[in-house]
Amino acid sequence: MKYIHDNNINSGEKIPNESKLSAEFNAGRSTIREAVKILASKGVLKVKQGAGTFVINPYTLEDDPLRLSRYNDKLQIALELFDVRIMLEPEISALAALNSTEQDISEIKNLCDEVEKLYLSGKDHVKKDIEFHKKIATCSKNRVVEELIPLIISSVFTFANVTHKLLLKETIETHRAITEAISHHDPAGARCAMIMHLTYNRQMILKFIEGNKDLK
Amino acid sequence: MKYIHDNNINSGEKIPNESKLSAEFNAGRSTIREAVKILASKGVLKVKQGAGTFVINPYTLEDDPLRLSRYNDKLQIALELFDVRIMLEPEISALAALNSTEQDISEIKNLCDEVEKLYLSGKDHVKKDIEFHKKIATCSKNRVVEELIPLIISSVFTFANVTHKLLLKETIETHRAITEAISHHDPAGARCAMIMHLTYNRQMILKFIEGNKDLK
Numbered sequence: 001m002k003y004i005h006d007n008n009i010n011s012g013e014k015i016p017n018e019s020k021l022s023a024e025f026n027a028g029r030s031t032i033r034e035a036v037k038i039l040a041s042k043g044v045l046k047v048k049q050g051a052g053t054f055v056i057n058p059y060t061l062e063d064d065p066l067r068l069s070r071y072n073d074k075l076q077i078a079l080e081l082f083d084v085r086i087m088l089e090p091e092i093s094a095l096a097a098l099n100s101t102e103q104d105i106s107e108i109k110n111l112c113d114e115v116e117k118l119y120l121s122g123k124d125h126v127k128k129d130i131e132f133h134k135k136i137a138t139c140s141k142n143r144v145v146e147e148l149i150p151l152i153i154s155s156v157f158t159f160a161n162v163t164h165k166l167l168l169k170e171t172i173e174t175h176r177a178i179t180e181a182i183s184h185h186d187p188a189g190a191r192c193a194m195i196m197h198l199t200y201n202r203q204m205i206l207k208f209i210e211g212n213k214d215l216k
Numbered sequence: 217m218k219y220i221h222d223n224n225i226n227s228g229e230k231i232p233n234e235s236k237l238s239a240e241f242n243a244g245r246s247t248i249r250e251a252v253k254i255l256a257s258k259g260v261l262k263v264k265q266g267a268g269t270f271v272i273n274p275y276t277l278e279d280d281p282l283r284l285s286r287y288n289d290k291l292q293i294a295l296e297l298f299d300v301r302i303m304l305e306p307e308i309s310a311l312a313a314l315n316s317t318e319q320d321i322s323e324i325k326n327l328c329d330e331v332e333k334l335y336l337s338g339k340d341h342v343k344k345d346i347e348f349h350k351k352i353a354t355c356s357k358n359r360v361v362e363e364l365i366p367l368i369i370s371s372v373f374t375f376a377n378v379t380h381k382l383l384l385k386e387t388i389e390t391h392r393a394i395t396e397a398i399s400h401h402d403p404a405g406a407r408c409a410m411i412m413h414l415t416y417n418r419q420m421i422l423k424f425i426e427g428n429k430d431l432k
Contacts, residue, residue, distance in 0.1 A: 066363040066364065067363070068359070068360065071359065077360070080358045080359055080360045080361070083358055083361075084304075084358065084360045087303055087307045088300075091303045092303075142296045143284075143293060144282065144293070144296045144299070144368070144371075147284075148364070148367070148368070152360070152364070155360075
């Protein structure tokens with residue numbers, strides 16, 4: 001999966017043959033064959049006898065449960081995703097402020113710190129960022145939210161988050177504000193901070209759309 | 217599936233043996249065996265050699281994609297589901313008022329009429345009711361909403377909708393108000409009418425919880 005993403009291999013494109021991959025990964029051909037089999041079973045690859053192995057969908061159902069990666073207008077679908085997140089996450093954040101235990105709050109604070117650290121050191125923070133938002137969903141203590149939010153937030157993976165890298169200061173500040181409000185059991189504060197956080201991101205997507213730049 | 221629901225056979229309970237079902241349905245035993253196989257493959261039934269055939273989960277993943285039927289506190293989970301619907305559907309209804317074409321509006325009106333007719337004649341309206349809400353989601357023209365709403369609305373199936381039967385007048389009036397507002401391209405009206413519709417239902421669930429009655 002990492003190889004497919006790092007090399008930007010899209011749906012319909014071919015991956016190198018077994019011996020090339022074997023050399024690339026410094027691994028036996030049977031290991032490569034096993035990996036191909038697993039990714040084929042997950043609907044990522046398709047082996048066409050005689051023609052080679054092709055990427056069908058560069059995301060697993062786990063990474064992209066709503067199958068949003070099938071749309072080509074990445075910026076537009078990113079905007080639609082944010083419109084849904086803005087319907088849900090401010091309210092969820094308010095519920096988390098009402099319902100979080102002290103244990104929950106300490107976990108949210110830790111995740112907030114970890115995202116910030118990764119961010120500031122220039123490392124990939126997306127996975128931890130998703131964990132932060134998922135944890136807040138869990139703290140809402142609404143079991144439907146708990147089922148639903150992972151489906152939505154995971155989709156963030158499928159957009160390469162150009163926005164985030166440009167919003168270092170804003171992300172750190174709004175994440176911190178959300179965490180503070182939840183830890184003070186302040187639902188209105190948590191709602192507003194989440195709105196602000198999502199709005200910065202949404203505005204950045206809009207700028208990209210206006211600039212007609214490609215979000216890849 | 218209909219037999220399991222009509223006879224209220226819950227998870228862990230046994231269904232009658234082949235010959236009894238064969239007589240019940242006036243069908244050959246091979247037909248019964250085929251039906252059992254299909255429901256076993258969908259995770260509804262489990263055949264235990266020598267012991268009989270048991271219901272594992274009375275809903276397919278299609279009917280209950282969020283697997284909410286696994287929770288036993290039906291009223292509480294119904295309330296949590298409505299809390300999520302109230303976050304999403306008023307905004308979706310407003311989007312539908314902005315983005316519906318004339319063709320969309322005519323389809324929404326038809327569904328509204330059909331639900332009303334089924335309701336007034338005392339027939340099962342749930343399936344059409346779900347279609348009505350799904351159609352509004354589609355008219356939002358937000359593709360994430362379109363993926364998400366079916367997952368949420370389908371869950372309504374898993375609660376036997378005691379509330380709906382008690383809310384005949386309110387449901388008809390609010391469905392009509394939602395339809396009117398969308399057809400007049402009035403987003404605020406559509407938002408408010410949807411809030412009212414969901415609120416009647418939510419209040420009824422609360423009454424049941426207070427009365428400690430069982431929603432089955």
